[in-house]
Amino acid sequence: MTDTNTRRITLELADVTVRFGGLLALNDVSFRVHENEIVGLIGPNGAGKTTAFNVVCGFQKPTSGTVSFPSIGRGALKPSQLAKAGVARTLQGVGLFRQLTILENVMAGAQSRPGGHIGASILGMPSGLKVERSLRDEAMFHLERLGITKFAAALPGGVPYGIAKKVSIARALMAKPQLLMLDEPASGLDEKELAEFVGLIGELRQTMSVLLVEHNMDFVMQLVDNLVVLNFGQVIAIGTPSDISTNPDVLAAYLGID
Amino acid sequence: MTWPGSFRRQETTHVRLLTVLGLTVLTLVVTFFLPPVADSQLAGGAAITIVILGLSWLIGWSGQISLGNSGFMAVGAYAAGIWAHHHTASPLIFTFLLATVVGGISGLIVAIPSTRLRGPYLAGMTLAFAAAITPLAQNFTSVTGGEGGLFFNTLTTPAWFLHFFSGANASINANAQWTADLAVVIAGFMFFLMANLFHSRSGRAMRLVRDNDVAAELMGINLSRTRTLAFVVAAAFAGLGGSLFAIINATVRPESFPLTLSITLLTLMVLGGIGTLSGAVIGGIIYSFSANLVSHVNSLTGVNPTSNLGANMQGIIFGVLLILTMLFAPRGIAGLIQRIRSFIYSRS
Numbered sequence: 129m130t131d132t133n134t135r136r137i138t139l140e141l142a143d144v145t146v147r148f149g150g151l152l153a154l155n156d157v158s159f160r161v162h163e164n165e166i167v168g169l170i171g172p173n174g175a176g177k178t179t180a181f182n183v184v185c186g187f188q189k190p191t192s193g194t195v196s197f198p199s200i201g202r203g204a205l206k207p208s209q210l211a212k213a214g215v216a217r218t219l220q221g222v223g224l225f226r227q228l229t230i231l232e233n234v235m236a237g238a239q240s241r242p243g244g245h246i247g248a249s250i251l252g253m254p255s256g257l258k259v260e261r262s263l264r265d266e267a268m269f270h271l272e273r274l275g276i277t278k279f280a281a282a283l284p285g286g287v288p289y290g291i292a293k294k295v296s297i298a299r300a301l302m303a304k305p306q307l308l309m310l311d312e313p314a315s316g317l318d319e320k321e322l323a324e325f326v327g328l329i330g331e332l333r334q335t336m337s338v339l340l341v342e343h344n345m346d347f348v349m350q351l352v353d354n355l356v357v358l359n360f361g362q363v364i365a366i367g368t369p370s371d372i373s374t375n376p377d378v379l380a381a382y383l384g385i386d
Numbered sequence: 387m388t389w390p391g392s393f394r395r396q397e398t399t400h401v402r403l404l405t406v407l408g409l410t411v412l413t414l415v416v417t418f419f420l421p422p423v424a425d426s427q428l429a430g431g432a433a434i435t436i437v438i439l440g441l442s443w444l445i446g447w448s449g450q451i452s453l454g455n456s457g458f459m460a461v462g463a464y465a466a467g468i469w470a471h472h473h474t475a476s477p478l479i480f481t482f483l484l485a486t487v488v489g490g491i492s493g494l495i496v497a498i499p500s501t502r503l504r505g506p507y508l509a510g511m512t513l514a515f516a517a518a519i520t521p522l523a524q525n526f527t528s529v530t531g532g533e534g535g536l537f538f539n540t541l542t543t544p545a546w547f548l549h550f551f552s553g554a555n556a557s558i559n560a561n562a563q564w565t566a567d568l569a570v571v572i573a574g575f576m577f578f579l580m581a582n583l584f585h586s587r588s589g590r591a592m593r594l595v596r597d598n599d600v601a602a603e604l605m606g607i608n609l610s611r612t613r614t615l616a617f618v619v620a621a622a623f624a625g626l627g628g629s630l631f632a633i634i635n636a637t638v639r640p641e642s643f644p645l646t647l648s649i650t651l652l653t654l655m656v657l658g659g660i661g662t663l664s665g666a667v668i669g670g671i672i673y674s675f676s677a678n679l680v681s682h683v684n685s686l687t688g689v690n691p692t693s694n695l696g697a698n699m700q701g702i703i704f705g706v707l708l709i710l711t712m713l714f715a716p717r718g719i720a721g722l723i724q725r726i727r728s729f730i731y732s733r734s
Contacts, residue, residue: 185604187600207600207603207604208603208606208607208608208609209606210604210606211604211605211606212606216604217604219600219601219604223598223600223601224598224601225593225594225597225598225601225602226597226598227593227596227597228590228593228594228597232590232593235590236590236594236602236605237605239587239590239591239594239602239605239606239607240605240606240607243587244586244587244588246583246586246588246615249582249583249586249587249588249589250579250582250583250586250588251579251582252399252402252403252578252582253399254399256586256587257398257399259587260585260586260587263587299605303605303606
């Protein structure tokens with residue numbers, strides 16, 4: 129459990145509304161993610177979880193309301209500005225680059241780092257090579273940390289799904305994020321892999337905040353500090369897993385219990 | 387740190403440079419033994435190799451289709467030609483640099499409206515650009531020389547090089563070989579630059595955008611800037627290749643760069659292997675000696691070279707080769723060589 133009163137705010141959504149024509153995808157959604165906090169965004173299908181993620185990432189502009197990253201000192205960001213600002217996101221599925229090796233996929237996570245200018249690259253200057261070499265070492269460090277070094281030279285299509293999931297996390301970690309956004313991290317994983325992921329994400333919270341969208345309630349309940357429950361684009365509850373599990377509105381709307 | 391086998395040998399610029407230098411010197415030695423006609427063909431092939439390097443970068447690495455590379459070649463050729471026509475004493479290196487920069491600028495002009503287009507729409511846009519170049523060259527007579535084109539003779543064989551040759555045809559042999567050597571050295575240098583680019587972070591950015599543009603954007607890549615960069619580099623390479631073509635032939639004319647050349651370039655790239663450095667060289671070599679191949683096929687089949695069928699034999703041969711490549715070696719000859727090499731290594 130985290131004491132959110134004393135921690136800085138990493139992400140804040142304030143009264144965010146998103147309309148797609150006549151459809152109200154998000155309706156006055158407000159929540160916060162604090163430093164070193166794990167927040168789960170849950171809700172039934174079509175509740176607006178992915179739209180909320182897309183708003184945070186700048187893929188979707190809100191019709192009204194604001195998104196900000198107070199601890200980073202930034203307002204709304206474009207997708208291409210996220211990595212540099214310290215916000216990393218994994219995609220639903222795995223979203224790896226299928227024609228790049230696993231090692232290159234992980235290195236891609238640091239694409240926005242300074243250095244590696246095209247002028248130096250085309251001439252093969254030592255500065256560009258040095259940067260590339262250090263990225264390669266760092267990518268290998270993350271692969272080693274996740275115990276998947278032996279897949280470094282493989283293509284994503286040739287590795288098991290659970291490994292590909294780990295690669296997408298390793299890639300996100302290359303951005304040295306202050307906020308890690310995980311889109312359905314547990315989907316497609318077996319029990320052993322799920323347990324590993326719980327341990328891994330628990331470790332990551334030492335250095336960053338985590339916002340995740342997830343359907344696997346067992347996974348979410350044992351991992352997060354706070355839950356934000358969406359239904360029909362509205363926040364119907366915010367609280368700790370134990371609060372949420374007994375919240376009558378959540379039971380009615382999300383779990384279908386009256 | 388435990389490195390997997392394939393990553394133990396780290397490629398460096400020095401290794402790359404030495405490999406390219408070795409291959410360039412080897413080719414220069416070969417030119418000594420080739421007849422003048424073959425040397426001239428090799429020079430043309432070197433120019434085409436440079437263009438295919440750029441095209442392979444654009445299509446193979448950034449995933450953007452272009453049917454306008456003959457247009458970028460024409461821009462470079464005219465930039466070099468107009469400059470060389472008026473400044474005969476200007477150093478060749480300046481002419482080539484100018485053509486490269488002007489080619490790159492033409493790529494930028496095409497890229498800015500094209501970055502939002504994909505697939506057939508982008509192909510159409512680039513095709514329209516290439517189609518517009520010939521009428522422009524035909525009509526701006528005071529600058530481009532119109533239908534007759536421009537003539538210039540800036541490629542002079544240095545006196546020290548002539549000393550290596552003797553006999554009745556010494557001058558012809560020396561000129562042909564000097565031209566081939568110059569083209570090979572420039573192609574070797576451009577190969578080195580592209581090899582660096584392929585293995586750089588910019589090269590990786592292209593592949594990220596090609597494979598998954600949403601994920602690439604999340605990695606911090608500006609999609610339109612990256613796509614524009616791909617076009618600029620490809621057009622700069624095409625501009626240089628076009629200028630080398632013009633300087634080798636001492637002329638540039640509107641019909642030097644027809645639309646069919648864009649298709650030929652694409653075919654050569656696919657035959658060699660899309661997105662591979664060696665594929666560009668293979669494409670250039672095929673282009674160099676395609677005239678010999680055509681003449682062999684004409685004589686084997688008894689087709690009169692001056693007939694309509696004979697005149698179009700190159701297109702027919704390239705078409706058949708393209709179909710065979712797509713069926714049996716989709717990654718081109720370079721991919722086929724790679725497969726054979728892997729097979730041999732796996733058995734040993």
